[in-house]
Amino acid sequence: MQRENNYWQTLTKESSLSQAELLKELVDEAEAVVIGIGAGMSAAAGFTYVGKRFTDAFPDFISKYRFFDMLQASLFEYEDVQEYWAFQSRFSLLNFFDQPVGQAYIDLREMLTAKNYHIITTNADNAFYAAKYDMDKVFRIQGEYGLWQCVNHCHQQTYQDEALIREMVEKQIHMKVPKELVPYCPECGAPLEVNKRTVEKGMVEDAHFHEQKNRYEQFLHENNGKKVLFLEIGIGHTTPQLIKHPFQQMTEENEKALFVTMNQKDYFIPQSIRPRTIRLDEDIAEVLHTATGK
Numbered sequence: 011m012q013r014e015n016n017y018w019q020t021l022t023k024e025s026s027l028s029q030a031e032l033l034k035e036l037v038d039e040a041e042a043v044v045i046g047i048g049a050g051m052s053a054a055a056g057f058t059y060v061g062k063r064f065t066d067a068f069p070d071f072i073s074k075y076r077f078f079d080m081l082q083a084s085l086f087e088y089e090d091v092q093e094y095w096a097f098q099s100r101f102s103l104l105n106f107f108d109q110p111v112g113q114a115y116i117d118l119r120e121m122l123t124a125k126n127y128h129i130i131t132t133n134a135d136n137a138f139y140a141a142k143y144d145m146d147k148v149f150r151i152q153g154e155y156g157l158w159q160c161v162n163h164c165h166q167q168t169y170q171d172e173a174l175i176r177e178m179v180e181k182q183i184h185m186k187v188p189k190e191l192v193p194y195c196p197e198c199g200a201p202l203e204v205n206k207r208t209v210e211k212g213m214v215e216d217a218h219f220h221e222q223k224n225r226y227e228q229f230l231h232e233n234n235g236k237k238v239l240f241l242e243i244g245i246g247h248t249t250p251q252l253i254k255h256p257f258q259q260m261t262e263e264n265e266k267a268l269f270v271t272m273n274q275k276d277y278f279i280p281q282s283i284r285p286r287t288i289r290l291d292e293d294i295a296e297v298l299h300t301a302t303g304k
């Protein structure tokens with residue numbers, strides 16, 4: 011491919027490098043790295059929503075509702091709040107409170123050591139905490155599985171009660187938690203639900219969310235016009251308005267920026283940024299692991 015961009019020295023030797031070497035050199039060369047992380051990254055780290063990890067954890071729910079994956083199951087409208095919490099309590103232990111550390115996340119963190127970087131993620135699991143990231147550099151735009159919000163979004167505050175989640179898992183019978191364990195909003199009395207965004211209602215965004223958002227926007231502002239590497243990892247097309255499209259837009263607006271997408275699927279790239287786009291289509295976990303040089 012003919013490159014029009016003269017800012018990135020690495021691009022001149024692109025064809026002779028492996029994908030891991032190329033990624034490492036681009037990260038080294040960048041003055042700032044903005045990393046967008048989607049579900050494909052957690053899947054690469056082993057936290058898949060399909061297969062054995064799903065069928066082992068939810069055989070009863072799969073048998074009742076014929077779910078084909080954990081995402082569908084987590085978005086399902088359950089018949090009542092007791093069944094909702096029977097599912098969600100087990101889901102949040104698996105994907106948050108008891109989630110082990112993922113190697114791909116450790117590798118990424120090591121690759122970014124000493125770099126000027128910031129992360130934005132649609133993942134609501136515990137992977138960044140487990141891999142000991144500096145959480146001041148991570149913007150979790152889609153909430154967290156460990157947090158709750160009022161179903162009516164009547165006030166902008168989130169709640170967390172790990173002990174209650176564990177009690178729900180322990181005491182549920184036939185896919186129902188006992189009535190007295192269901193959590194309710196202290197302001198309006200409506201049930202609480204897991205902190206997540208929907209197209210219809212958006213999401214409860216508390217003070218902590220706005221702090222994260224401000225830090226992210228500040229980083230973008232401070233590095234505006236520099237050699238910025240926009241690196242998206244495992245981002246599909248469920249919510250392109252959150253990371254994919256802004257990354258492409260910012261690449262277009264900054265002539266020194268480069269857009270790198272790590273994805274085995276080949277998504278549409280706007281014509282205007284194609285000369286400054288690189289797609290790494292090999293296995294995410296392997297590329298990151300090799301790039302850290304171990």
Ligand SMILES: [Zn+2]
Binds near residue numbers: 160163164165199
């Ligand atoms: Zn409320």
